[in-house]
Amino acid sequence: MAKRKNLGRDIKRYSVCYFMVAPYILLFLFFILAPIIIAFFFSFTDFNMVKFPPDFSGLDNYIRIFLEDDDFLIAIRNTLVLACVTGPISYFACLFLAWFINELHPFLRAFFTVCFYAPTISGTLYVMWGFLFSGDQYGILNNVLMDLGILSEPYQWLTNTESMLPIIMVVQIWMSFGSAFLSFVAGLQGIPRSLYEAGSVDGVRNRWQELFYLTLPSMGPQLLFGAVMQIAGAFSIGATITALMGYPTTDNAALTVVTYISDFGSIRYEMGYACALSFILFVIILATHWVIEHIIMKYASD
Amino acid sequence: MSVMFSHLAKRTMCCLLAVLLLFAVVPFSVSAEPETPDADVSGDVATDGGQAGSAEPEAAETPEYTEYYARYADAERPEERMEVGLSALVAGGEAPNFFEDAEKGQVLNMAANGSNATFRFTVATAGLYNLQVLYKQHGEDLVSDALMDVAVDGVIPSYSMDDVQIPRYWTISEKAYDSRGNELSNEMAEVAAWRWQTAYDAGGRHNDPLCFWLEAGEHTVTLTFEKAGLLLAGVAFFNEKEAPAYQKPDGVKVTDAAPIIAEGEAYTWSTDSAIQLTTDSNNAAMSPSHPELRLFNAIGGSTWATTQQALGWEVEVKTSGWYKIAVKVRQSTKTGSFSTRALRIDGKLPYAECGEIRFPYSTNWYNKVIATEAGEPMLFWLEAGKHTISLEAVPGKLSNTMVELQDCVEELNRIMRQLVQVVGNSGDKYRDYNLDEEIPTLPDDVKAMLERLTVQRDEIKRLSGDNGSETSKLQTMITQLEYFVEDIDEMALKLNTFKNNITTLASWVNELLTQPLEIDYVITYGADNDLPDVSAGFFKDLWFTIQRLTVTFASDYGQLGDVDTSKEYLKVWISTGQEQMQIVQSLANEYSAMEGVKVGVKVELVAANLLEAVMAGKGPDISLQQANDLPVNLAARGELVDLSQFDGFEETRERYHANSFAPYLYNGGVYAMPLTEAFYMMFVRTDVFEEMSLEVPNTWEELYEVATILQRNNLGAGIPSDMSIFASMLAQNGGTFYNEDQTATTFGNQAEIDAFKAWTSLYTEKGFDLAYDPFNRLRTGEMPIALASFGLYNQLKVSAPEINGRWQMYPVVGTPKYNADGTPMLDENGQQVIDRSWSCATQGSVGLSQGATCTFILKGCKNKEAAWDFLKWYTSDEVRKEFALKIEMRMGVASRYTPANYRVLENLPWTDTEREMLLAQWDELVLFPEIPGSYYVGRNLTYAFRQVVYNDENPVYALNKYNEIINRELTRKLQTVN
Known part of the structure; x- marks a missing residue:
């Protein structure tokens, strides 16, 4: 009873704060939380975008996903492979590049930041990789390799099952110096000089020690933010694949959960199934996030 | 120099070594000398009535206009005018189609495609003459210009006299607004009137009217029309008097009358209905401008870019006097270059200089005052009364250069194709090609080319007073050719850059040929401060922009026009x-x-x-x-x-x-x-086929034969690797996609398996390219034959004018039909029946698109x-x-x-030949049914195809495997749908 009274009083006392977070809370509720709940609800139905309300089908969708759907296995495998390869690589690449350019002259630093960040903000510029990997004999890579005598006839980079995943990884890493990279650059700038001075007094002898004992621990929030962004990014690769290789890709060799969801949602009109798929993806991302968060916070708070 | 020398030394060493090593190898060389068809200028031209469609004159037999003109350039140009009417009509061929005109009495109606008329006339003095026809547009449903072939004494003197354009005049019949005041697309109406039209170059590349050489004596002139819809009353040979050069009138006073503004978008007539009205709503100084409403306030731009497109404005002059003329324009498409217009008043050039007015590139609007070269505004005498000021897109002084350069591009492409035939698609560093032996004409050709291009470069620099930036693309080509002249074998290694340079040069030439210009208004004025500012000033523009931004929240430009919402x-x-x-x-x-x-x-x-x-x-x-x-x-x-x-x-x-x-x-x-x-057509570069003495194929087998010959010469044939080919082969062999109940596929049957095998074997055995750009390869001639959607026709017509007349569209190849007893099935003419069924099935987003x-x-x-x-x-x-x-x-x-x-x-403006081809193909169009779940068919067929082509899978096995997957999904889908 007393607690509730306190709550009421607290709300009143902090009403200005509530007012200030209200826009974000509302947006969050309507555009993030509500869709997740709705999707969760629809995942137990056979919703087909026409019949409303849809029939309740219980766990049918989930049973089909886990027990019958071969393509889902391909999708989840590809998604995990892409996430496990591009996620860490791009995360550490962001971190080290940010670290490398940190000590440059401010002008040069700004210049390199723009260079690395540019692919992310340039929207659909990744279609240029389509020219590079074009299957035409005049495609850039084919042309060079045929000139060098490595290939004797054009190779279909974007439709051959063997080359698709590696290409996506390269493109994805190229594109991944996004907000994580920026937050690292900002985080590195935010560490006070006095910390390093104190460190050198306390016996830090080389740059590696400086990095592991001083720099990274004081960047906890940025590291976490970066990790969240990279995980979400790595798990939601999809638009790039469709733009470069079309949909569907040969033998589903570059099928990811995201492209699989849009297949069911917008081509097959099996929205219930698509909702179940996206809920599974949501759970995977959440779990990964939880693990990573624990690792990083443990490290950063040491 | 020393680099070059050591390079040569190395080369010689290599040669010696190679000779030693290859001592035992019998060298074989392919004679790569092209068979140039004899320039046969016989009279096989479209003059005998009735069959004009089939008797299109071949480009190769007729000289280029520059060549023709050069023969008579110094000839006399008599001043007399020989005008003949219907009385001079020569009877022959089909009966002329007479028409009773209110004004001219009996005239000829040239409505039918291929209708022609022959006139007899006598020339007193031999010399060069221009040609005019007296015509009036007539008939409905025609949107494009009429095309006229001119033959003198039964022979078309030059390629430029084939397809001369006779314009149709248009005007805006009525300005349309919706209730909010937004301007809607205007209704167009034809302006039919009797006009004398002078004949200009068919490709719109020459500034001056076409000249015809006529000996003294009796001659005939035959005019053959395509897409015509016009009445013809006469024809005349004459020589126009040249307009006088501008000389400042002495001691005259410029008028102090109020300026007269003719809005660009409110033109009186236009010779092309496709010149579009435009809206620049970012500029408060546009006339008219309105922050809220959508109003057309300018005209032209990229839609007013081809030569002979003209616009006319009628202005009413209140007081006679000396006026200046200015045009508010923007030319923001032709970077670093200028567009050219001829200014006429009442149909006549007031001064010689007005024949070529240059509008330089600028992203902003500017007032172009018609002025002398020194920058002094010209004065025009305008009597009180109505006058028509017109601006016509003309090729300008660069026209001859452009013609020559287009020729050069074609020649470069020919050289390139010769090279490709010897070298392949890219040269091998470790091989000596001895190009001068393989292609004996090559060194001379390259040298000649270099000379021609250099001359043109200097000419452009001289004419445009350019410092080199404009000719940079030409310069790149020249530099490369200079390099090749030094060492001809380098051509093999630099083949790819050579190709790229040709393509760049070709598009540059095409860009130079266009004359884009956007006009806000034409103003006739006296005092200099009567000329309005082109910019409203920063603050006015800012305020205008703010107003416009506000309005975007309220106006919906997705719906214009009025709908009576009171009724349903x-x-x-x-x-x-x-x-x-x-x-x-x-x-x-x-x-x-x-x-x-x-x-x-x-x-x-x-x-x-x-x-x-x-x-x-x-x-x-x-x-x-x-x-x-x-x-x-x-x-x-x-x-x-x-x-x-x-x-x-x-x-x-x-x-x-x-x-x-x-x-x-x-x-x-x-x-x-x-x-x-949608359907496919077969596009063929007729000139390359002629060069290589190939026949246009009718059946797949013939196409494979042609492809083999082409491939042996390192050229190619294009068959798109999409499902259309499978679907069409299926259709030609009587196969289908689905069973009769449409519950499952039929890919287990023999016809389907055969079609799949044939489809995949194109790429596994017959070596067709899996991916290519048909437009580019046809344009360069590397792929002289390609199957493609007929949309390629429009693209080639519009974007590759330099190969006009060098390509043709045919129905696709088919499968010959046999009777049950194995004898060829014959049609009523004794020809074997060929099934050219074609289907456009490709993998769509939800099914077979x-x-x-x-x-x-x-x-x-x-x-x-x-x-x-x-x-x-x-x-x-x-x-x-x-x-x-x-x-x-x-x-x-x-x-x-x-x-x-x-x-x-049948009512669309195709020529007879094109229509015949299209209809022939359309007759054979096959569309397959769609079923729920058909999205699975397209994608799995593609998988199966790629399994076979990339991984050498057995086609029967692959088709079977994916067929099972398809049918499983179809069954499931059928259950959910029901």
Whole structure:
């Protein structure tokens, strides 16, 4: 009873704060939380975008996903492979590049930041990789390799099952110096000089020690933010694949959960199934996030 | 120099080594000397009446105009004018089609394609003459210029006299506004009048009118028309008096009369209906400008760029006097270069200098005062009264250079093809090609080329006073050729850059040939401060922008025009563009105004996902221009209305090709109406085929033979690797996709397996390219034959003018038919029957996209009868034709629209030959049914195809494997749908 009274009083006392977070809370509720709940609800139905309300089908969708759907296995495998390869690589690449350019002259630093960040903000510029990997004999890579005598006839980079995943990884890493990279650059700038001075007094002898004992621990929030962004990014690769290789890709060799969801949602009109798929993806991302968060916070708070 | 020397030394060493090593190898060399067809200038020309379509003169037999002109350049130009009328008509061939004209009495009606007239006339003095015809546009349903072939004494003297353009004059019949005041697309009307039209170069490349050399004595002139629709009353040979050079009138006073402004968009006449009115709404100084409304305030731009397009403005001069003329223009397309116009007053050049007025590049609007070279404004004497000021796009002084450069590009392409035949697609560093022995003519050709290009470069620099930036692309080519002249074998290694340089040069030349210009107004004025500022100033512009931004929250430009919302209306969605939307809306308004129609029609431009909108209850009643694979997939979910239940449905069927409805059938219902159809044609570079003495193939076997010869010469033939080929091979062998109940595929049958084998073997055994750009390869001639959607026709016509006349469109190759006893099946002419069935099936987003579009009624529609009545009217032959003509009228040839209505094609502005080819192919069009779940067919067939082609899988095994997967999904889908 007393607690509730306190709550009421607290709300009143902090009403200005509530007012200030209200826009974000509302947006969050309507555009993030509500869709997740709705999707969760629809995942137990056979919703087909026409019949409303849809029939309740219980766990049918989930049973089909886990027990019958071969393509889902391909999708989840590809998604995990892409996430496990591009996620860490791009995360550490962001971190080290940010670290490398940190000590440059401010002008040069700004210049390199723009260079690395540019692919992310340039929207659909990744279609240029389509020219590079074009299957035409005049495609850039084919042309060079045929000139060098490595290939004797054009190779279909974007439709051959063997080359698709590696290409996506390269493109994805190229594109991944996004907000994580920026937050690292900002985080590195935010560490006070006095910390390093104190460190050198306390016996830090080389740059590696400086990095592991001083720099990274004081960047906890940025590291976490970066990790969240990279995980979400790595798990939601999809638009790039469709733009470069079309949909569907040969033998589903570059099928990811995201492209699989849009297949069911917008081509097959099996929205219930698509909702179940996206809920599974949501759970995977959440779990990964939880693990990573624990690792990083443990490290950063040491 | 020393680098070059050591390079040579190394080369010699290598040669010696190679000779030693290859001592035992018998060298073989392919004679690469091209067989140049003898320049046969015999009289096999389209003069004998009646069969003009088939007797198109070959380009190779007639000289280029520059060559023709050079022969007589110094000849006399007599001043006399020889004008003859119908009395000089020579009888012969078909009977002339006379027409009774109110003004001229009996005249000739040249409506039919290929109609011709021959006149007899006598020349007193030998010399060079220009030609004029007296004509009046006549007849409806024609949007493009008439094309005229001119033959003197039965021979077309030069290639430029084949397809001379005779313009049709247009005007805006009525400005249309909606109730809010937004300006709508205007209705155009023809301005028919008797006019003397001088003949200019068919390609629009020469500044001066065509000259004809005439000996003294009796001659005949034969005019043959295509796409004509005009009346002809006479023809004249004459020489125009040259306009005097400008000389400042002495001691005259410039008028102090008020300035007269003629708005660009309010022109009096135009010689091309495709010159579009434009809106610049970012500029407060535009005239007129309005922050809120959509008003047309300028004209032209990239739609006013081809030579001979002219606009005329009538101005009324109150007081006679000496005036200056200025034009407010923007030329923001031709970077770093200028566009050229000829200014005429009442049809005459006032001064010689007005024949070529240059409008330099600028992204901003500017006032161009017509001035002398020294920059002093010219003074024009204008009597009080009405005058017509006209501006015509002309090629300018660079025209000869351009013609020469186009020629050079063609020659460079020929050299390149010769090289490719020896070297392949890219040279091998470790091989000596001895190009000068393999292609003995090569060194001289390259040297000659270098000389020609250098001359042209200097000419451009001289004429345009350019410092080199403009000719940089030409310079790159020259530098490379200089390098090649030093060491001819380098050509093998630098083949790819050589190719790129040719392509760049070709597009640069084409760009130079265009004369884009946008006009706000033409002003006639006296005092200099009467010339309005081109900019309203920073703050006015800012305020204007703010106003415009505010308005965007309130105005919906997705719907223009008025719909009477007081009465019931149908909501129609269209997804293509503003122009199309306005045309459909204006047609729909005509419909609502018709007697007995109780509903209005509201057309909206929406690019949203249809199904989502329907679910949200915001869907349209009718959706236009949807992909062919959608109807069945929507119908299976009960979202569409069965059209076969309506009155008069059966009658609409006869408008279309027999199986046009195949993709729209579902459970005994018909769920859509076809709007457009797509099919493939075969594009052939006739000049290359002639060079290599190849025949245009009719059957697959013949095509393979041609391809083998081409491949042996390192050229190629193009067969797109998409499913169309499989579907078409299937159709030609009597196969189908699905069984009769449409519950499963038929890929287990022999015909289907054979088709799949044949399809994959194109790329596994026969070496066709899997990926290529047909436009570019046809243009360079590396792929002299390619199968492609007929849309390539428009692209080649518009974007590759340099190969005009060097390519042809044919029906696709087919499968020869045999009787049951194995003897060839013959048609009534004794020719073997060839099945050229063709289907456009490719993998669509939801099923087999068959390249076509359709329209359907959604279930949510309240007044279904009214919707059907509208649809029935909208898909009728007359309305489809009107739509197609309006589209082409507004947007030019590039957007030529081909309705699915079978008979409409006959009324569209194709030439007879083209129409014949298209109809022949259309007759054989095959459309396959769509079924729910057909999305799985396309993708798995593609997988199977790639398994075979990339991984050397056995085709039968691959097809079987994926067929099983397909059928499993089809069964599942069928269950969920039912």
